[in-house]
Amino acid sequence: MPLDTAAIFSTAMEGILxxxxxxxxxxTMWALTRKRRMKDINRTNTAVAFMLLILSTAHMIVDIVRLEQGLVTYRDTFPGGPAAFFADVTQITFVVKNIxxxxxxxLGDGMVIxxxxxxxxSVWIIIVPSLLWIAMxxxxxxxDYKLSNATSEAGDVFAKPTGQWITAFYTMSLASNLLASGFLAYRIWRMERNVSAIRTSNRSMMPIVRVLADAAILYSVTILTGLVCFVEANNGQYVILDMTMPIISIxxxxxxxxxAMKTTRYGHNSTIGMGTETTREISQQYHMRRMPVEVHISQITHQDETSKSAC
Known part of the structure; x- marks a missing residue:
């Protein structure tokens, strides 16, 4: 795929997403603020949502500027034409969009962790994902440092000085996301399994697992596709790179x-998005559903002992 064609296609797909x-x-803002007082809003989720929107918007603007420069401003003056312009890693717009x-x-991977x-x-459960995040x-x-200090002879983004770091970045991101998402889904699944036998209502935590799995699959497939394209030095990785920005937000x-849709269906008010209050409530449900059984058993035992004494 010629790079000028890839630039047009990637910007169009990024715009749609x-x-x-x-x-x-x-x-998301509606879900986080609906029927909540200011002090009850999950500030972490709100801040991350705004930061993702700002970064996605800025990236979209840079891509439009870059498209205009390559196809209009420097179309006839840049050595090699538009294709060479989009392959040039020394362009400030290329460096900024990669940053x-x-x-x-x-930000996205850190939120999953x-x-x-x-x-x-527990801190111990996130040690490996956190180490992968730090390595990433x-x-x-x-x-980004190699790109910002590259010269006009640096070649394209697949060149060794930058290619080895970008490959490692893709790999670490994929591993960190899969590991943290897997631990998260497993924990909720185990809690659901432990309380399913004594549940008194038809409410289940399995929809939460499916939501987390869907998000993890969407992101992981995108990263894996980008990694394969980059390893094969395929220009399709430029398209995947631009599409990944809004996909992380999505x-x-x-x-x-x-x-929010699940909690509305059950008429259940809690902090949305696996915040601290949601986790506390899940734990409380888990323990509270165990306590009545234990109390009931102790009462039966006491009554039996009383009956034996009376006999």
Whole structure:
């Protein structure tokens, strides 16, 4: 795929997905603030939602500017034409958009790890995902540094000075997301399994697992596709890169919105998006559903002993 064609296609696809992400951002704000006082709003989810929107918007603007420069401003003056312009890693617009992508990815993956910690309430469970996240951050810094200091002879983005760091970045991001999402879904599944036998209502935590799995699959498939394209030095990775920006936002928003839909269906008020209050409530449900059984058994035992004494 010629790079000028890839630039047009990637910007068009990013624009479509960006429109969906903006719409879902509005839905996320509605879910986070509906019938809540200011002090009850989950500030972490709200702040992350705004940051994802800002980064996605800025990336979209940079891509439009970059498209205009490559196809209009420098079309006849840049050596090699538009295709050479879009392959030039020394362009400031290319460096800026990659920095934004790194920040967006670190923010999205960091939020998954944060949710995992909130549900498990244990630092030990997030050690490996956190180490992968730190390694990913280092790779992103090194890749962006190499790009910002590249010369006109650096070649394309697949060249070794940048390619090795970008490959490691994709790999660490994929591993961190899969691991944290897996731990998170497993924890909720185990809690659901433990309380299912004694549940007195038809409410289940399995929809939460499906929501988390859907978001993890959407993001992981996108990252894996980008990694394969990059390893094969396929220009399709430019398209995947631009599409990933709004997809990260969509994956984050869809969890909050679908959680809001589930809680509305059950008439259940709690902090949406696996926040601290949601986790506390799940734990309380788990323990409270065990206590009546234990109390009931102790009462029966006491009554039996009394009856034997009377006999």
């Amino acid at each position: 960006y429109g969906f992400s903006v719409l879902m951002f509005v839905g 934004m992508y790194s920040l967006q990815t670190m 944060h949710r995992c910690y909130v549900v498990w309430q 951050t280092v790779c992103a810094f090194c890749a 994956a984050f928003y869809m969890i909050i919105i679908r959680m």
